[in-house]
Amino acid sequence: MASVRLEHVFKRFGNVDAVSDVNLDIADQEFLVLLGPSGCGKTTTLRMVAGLEELSDGSIFIGDREVSQVAPKDRDIAMVFQNYALYPHMTVYENMAFGLKLRKVPRAEIERRVKEAAEILGLGSLLARKPKELSGGQRQRVALGRAIVREPKAFLMDEPLSNLDAKLRTQTRVELKRLHQRLGATILYVTHDQTEAMTMGTRIVVMRDGVVQQVATPDDVYNRPANQFVATFVGTPAMNLLPGELGQSAGALSFHTYGQQIVLPDVLRAAASGLTGRKLTLGVRPEDVHLSPDFYDQHPDLQMKATVRVIEPMGHENMVYLAIGEETLVARAPNDWHAQLGDTVTCAFDPTRLHAFDPETEQALA
Ligand SMILES: Nc1ncnc2c1ncn2[C@@H]1O[C@H](COP(=O)(O)OP(=O)(O)OP(=O)(O)O)[C@@H](O)[C@H]1O
Ligand SMILES: [Mg+2]
Known part of the structure; x- marks a missing residue:
């Protein structure tokens, strides 16, 4: 795993300042959550780290290496999206193995990684099933498995739980937290759900209109909010x-x-x-x-x-x-x-x- 650093990162779409002067230092093995209302620039930030969106200005580092100009496939990070489209005609095993096959990883190594990820995620008995034979939560775990087998330097997750119903979301939240501890993974996680942020994040980044409002532990965000926006965005009912x-x-x-x-x-x-x-x-x-x-x-x-x-x-x-x-x-x-x-x-x-x-x-x- 590795640290991830954003330095004076900007993104403009025409005259929209989607992300303005974001500076973040994500420590190795940290679970950093980007939290904020719709349109505040969370996904755009994540996509720039992934290399799916070009920076208007600034630099991004993964470990000690500047990656601002590096192609997404060479950044060695794995992304889990809200819409975790699995290949419907492939089994769970094949879904998880597919990316590794494309990368010409040896067959035995693929098998080792998929088995291990399946074990971690409790998918061991489901490897021969097709996605349509799985529940929503199980499908979500396969999507996570696909990311885990890559053994990436960092995970980027964009609202990965938002398609699950409330009960499953709570359950998967706990699983993700355990997974983070077990893998010792560096995770950059996007959500507009303050409960997810408070329960999972080692630190929370609160964003508004592309601007970072506060970077702090969940305890500090709740008990020592930097401004009125943070104070009223976190906590229900609001402050x-x-x-x-x-x-x-x-x-x-x-x-x-x-x-x-x-x-x-x-x-x-x-x-x-x-x-x-x-x-x-x-x-x-x-x-x-x-x-x-x-x-x-x-x-x-x-x-x-x-x-x-x-x-x-x-x-x-x-x-x-x-x-x-x-x-x-x-x-x-x-x-x-x-x-x-x-x-x-x-x-x-x-x-x-x-x-x-x-x-x-x-x-x-x-
Ligand atoms: N390709 C694009 N072209 C133009 N504007 C864009 C583009 N992508 C995003 N934006 C704008 O940039 C801003 C930030 O969008 P972004 O998707 O990062 O928000 P978000 O915080 O992820 O919101 P949500 O919680 O709704 O997913 C918004 O104002 C959005 O309309
Ligand atoms: Mg988004």
């Missing part, structure tokens, strides 16, 4: 954003919104010092908006009054939609939490888990 401004109350820095205020907790005080009177967007995740007296009685400085608009029972918990002024806040409440619609209730924010953003730049205050 709540409350517009307001900084003021002083009883000598302490405070956040004011719709006639209410909270004292700014320690985690934000340093970043916000000197900004009194400035506008600020406060970010708080649904699980950090607490509705139980046990919590809010302990945090009198962090309380707000809110009106209950909607309660969505989810079984194990309730999603509570609260109005504060013109904003709606979502809170995750235990499933035994009850209120009438229209009730005014008290909520309090977890002081260790608040975020603050500059409303103009949308960057996190740090």
Whole structure:
């Protein structure tokens, strides 16, 4: 396996900047996930690494070798697409062996690699079947097998699970993660599914409009988002954003919104010092908006009054939609939490888990 490096990579289609100044260092054996909404440039980035798309500017390295001008077949990487077209008239074995045959790999070596990949993927008993005799998940594993037998320097995967139903997707996600560990493979994986990114990635690259927003571990992307876009793209329901401004109350820095205020907790005080009177967007995740007296009685400085608009029972918990002024806040409440619609209730924010953003730049205050 090998590392993969992108340096100042650009791709323009006519006047569309599909990818702008992307710099990435993908370590050997890393599982790096490109995450972002439709059209943000994920596939284009992957295709440039594969050599299927020419760079408008910049360089790409696989290991120590610059490959920007190297033909796709000579880059020694394997790609798994969303549409993993298998050859319908070939067996599972032949599908996996085909690419190696074309490369004139000796027969015994082909057999060794296919058997080994089949073993890893649990396809051993299915080698004589045709694709139409397989389930969707099994077909997807054959497509992965085809990539594994190449023994490439790196794997590029473009939404390989998106054609599977929800249950199979979860199952295959776990298998892919195990596979990554077992192969010690370098994987560059594209998805718009934040759960896939959070569960599989050793690091996540969040992209928007061709521009990298943040490169960080799943934990950091979730807990220390670099800006409002990352903060609201990762996490369901999304992080709540409350517009307001900084003021002083009883000598302490405070956040004011719709006639209410909270004292700014320690985690934000340093970043916000000197900004009194400035506008600020406060970010708080649904699980950090607490509705139980046990919590809010302990945090009198962090309380707000809110009106209950909607309660969505989810079984194990309730999603509570609260109005504060013109904003709606979502809170995750235990499933035994009850209120009438229209009730005014008290909520309090977890002081260790608040975020603050500059409303103009949308960057996190740090
Ligand atoms: N061959 C092309 N010609 C012109 N524009 C293109 C071409 N390929 C992609 N684009 C544009 O480049 C941008 C990035 O596309 P890309 O396919 O990389 O997005 P993506 O992040 O993979 O999206 P999705 O999640 O929908 O697959 C989009 O605006 C797209 O319309
Ligand atoms: Mg795509």
